[in-house]
Amino acid sequence: MPLRAPAPENDSRVKAWRKHARDGTLPPVLLTYFTLVERWLVVDGHDRLHAALLEGREPPLLGLWSVIEVPVVEDLSTLFRREGSLKAAELRLRAKPGDVDAVNRILLRDHEAIQRLAVTRAFPLRGGAAAWKAEVTAWRKGSGVEVAPDDWETFLSG
Structure with a gap:
């Protein structure tokens, strides 16, 4: 999700970045994760991204993702959640034995002592x-x- 429109295709910066994209020397596009809309925002590198896409290349990306770590409380609800996770993993592996890696990632996440939550910070706007x-x-x-x-009016009124 870009924060500004890309420069025109014939812009000198886009042309220069296209050469870098062809040469494989394109610096990464800087992204930040915006939790509210669950999307990555392009913070810096709009023209580099545009140039890489015009060249049919996958642009290098560098994502910033702010998280907080909260200790998981070892209580009855945690025990039930973990037990449910094990049962779901067993059912998933019966249906699709090839999903071992995905199931292992889920089980590891569900049994960690610390829960990581994405955080998007906001600051008051004057006015x-x-x-x-x-x-x-x-x-x-x-x-x-x-x-x-209709989408625009809903977005502005929300």
């Missing part, structure tokens, strides 16, 4: 919701991003 709505509306008009009118 509050009205300033945010004006800023997002202005961005939408200049971005060229197509959004269905």
Whole structure:
């Protein structure tokens, strides 16, 4: 999910980054995970991403994902959850024996002593919701991003 529209295909920066993409020397695109929409946001490297895609190459990516670690409380609900996880793993492996790696990852996660949770930080915007709505509306008009009118009204009113 880009934070701005890509530069035109004939832009000099895009042309320069396309050469790097062909040579395999393209620096990574910087991403950050946005928990609310469960999407990666492009923070830096919009033109590098655009150039790599124009060249039909997979761009190198560097993702930042802020997490917090919370100790898992060893109580009855944890015991039941873990027992349920074991039963689900057994059923899944009966149906698809090839899913061993995926099941092992799930079981390891469900039995860790620390739970990792994704965190997206936000800071107050001067002017509050009205300033945010004006800023997002202005961005939408200049971005060229197509959004269905009903979706847009729901997004702004939520």
